Amino acid sequence: MRQLSINRIQEGDLLGKTIYAHDGRVLLGRGIPLSSAYIERLKKLGISIIYIDDEETKDINIEDVVSEENRREAMISLQHSGEAVRIGKDFDGFQVKKAVDNIIEDILFQKEIFVSLTDMRSYDNQVFAHSVSVCVLATIIGKALGLDRDNLEALAVGALLHDIGTVKLPKELLAKREEFTTKEIELYKSHTAHGFEILRVKRDINLLSAHIAFQHHEWMNGSGYPRNLSGDKINSLAQIVGLADFYDNLVNDGPGHKRTLPHEACEIVMGCADKLFPLNLVVLFLKHIAAYPTGCTVKLNTGEVGIVVDQNKSLPMRPVVRVLMAGDDPNQDKAKEYNLVEDRTTFIESILE
The missing domain is CATH 1.10.3210.10 (Hypothetical protein af1432)
Structure with missing residues (x-):
């Protein structure tokens, strides 16, 4: 699972977390493919961040501290x-x-x-x-x-x-x-x-x-x-x-x-x-807050783009990042990961919305 800006959602993406109304009603359930009509409706509702499930991040479990x-x-x-x-x-x-x-x-x-x-x-x-x-x-x-x-x-x-x-x-x-x-x-x-x-x-x-x-x-x-x-x-x-x-x-x-x-x-x-x-x-x-939340997309100083897949709780500013693509080459190894506590010369430049 990962989080994306509503503006980066594509038709067919699978919703990763259920979306609720203020009274507890389910607006959209987890696992529903997002159609263009759904995406437009979510934008009109004012939702800016969406969680999706895809092949590259299906093993990422983003747990809440409260059920x-x-x-x-x-x-x-x-x-x-x-x-x-x-x-x-x-x-x-x-x-x-x-x-x-x-x-x-x-x-x-x-x-x-x-x-x-x-x-x-x-x-x-x-x-x-x-x-x-x-x-x-x-x-x-x-x-x-x-x-x-x-x-x-x-x-x-x-x-x-x-x-x-x-x-x-x-x-x-x-x-x-x-x-x-x-x-x-x-x-x-x-x-x-x-x-x-x-x-x-x-x-x-x-x-x-x-x-x-x-x-x-x-x-x-x-x-x-x-x-x-x-x-x-x-x-x-x-x-x-x-x-x-x-x-x-x-x-x-x-x-x-x-x-x-x-x-x-x-x-x-x-x-x-x-x-x-x-x-x-x-x-x-x-000490209890992730500066780079699990599932967010980040750009590294190496030019690579990746997803935060895990946290180093002793150093919240240095999470574990899985590279999705290096520079402009989407064919590079997608399984590569940086543990930014160990890779000390590598750091996050920005979160990509």
């Missing part, structure tokens, strides 16, 4: 919660906690965790998929920090619901991918206060989770919002969610912005250490 079923259940619980809030009703906090507990169990079960999966997101599920991914990333950090179960659950619930306040915002604003105007920025910032007000009255949800929704955009240097808090005045769990949210927003399209490539996002996050987020948190986070 597909548990991700989908979390998205459904989030969708139900948001819809309830939108029409002025209460939502089932126990359903949210059940979905979160499944994610926690998946993460606690694994000994070593390394995130190497890119979401296939459409316009309609972007907010939900983002929140689930932030929940997963934050829980991974929480586990690495050794949080007890109560704090881990409060962290994960707060992460899943960190953007619940966006249900109070216009849908057109959330669907926008161009830069926000100054007025739109101020409107978008209000989602943190909305989220706090929604969650703080929920007796079945830890008040810490409400503070996560309120403070996840506060930054160490005091330049965040809504209260310009700085340093240790920011709740420590909110800092974790803030970092997970910041990274996931970088690597995926979202309201008011386009995505950044994962290796560039890792560099940006490192540059934010001791400015936006504590250095120790940034270092710990990046």
Whole structure:
């Protein structure tokens, strides 16, 4: 399996991972040949990354740290919660906690965790998929920090619901991918206060989770919002969610912005250490993130083009790359692989979209 930009998909390519709608419905199932009509429909849905299966990469297994079923259940619980809030009703906090507990169990079960999966997101599920991914990333950090179960659950619930306040915002604003105007920025910032007000009255949800929704955009240097808090005045769990949210927003399209490539996002996050987020948190986070996700297509300094087929967890910037073609000659040996930890003069120049 490998990932490709939707613009590089060809008619007849086999879909490598099932694509879901925001309510858990299957839009396209794994193994379906992609027709030109399907490809055009996926483009209109706003999906930019697709996983495909082909002969050259059929042995590449791209595993998620959380099961597909548990991700989908979390998205459904989030969708139900948001819809309830939108029409002025209460939502089932126990359903949210059940979905979160499944994610926690998946993460606690694994000994070593390394995130190497890119979401296939459409316009309609972007907010939900983002929140689930932030929940997963934050829980991974929480586990690495050794949080007890109560704090881990409060962290994960707060992460899943960190953007619940966006249900109070216009849908057109959330669907926008161009830069926000100054007025739109101020409107978008209000989602943190909305989220706090929604969650703080929920007796079945830890008040810490409400503070996560309120403070996840506060930054160490005091330049965040809504209260310009700085340093240790920011709740420590909110800092974790803030970092997970910041990274996931970088690597995926979202309201008011386009995505950044994962290796560039890792560099940006490192540059934010001791400015936006504590250095120790940034270092710990990046130890669990693949700068070059398994299945992505890369160009090497040798001129060769290949697929990332495995990771070196001790050196995330130096994965294992299988060459698909060398230079402009497609007849060169396709089985050649570079372990960039061992081949020290070979390095990745760029990810090919």
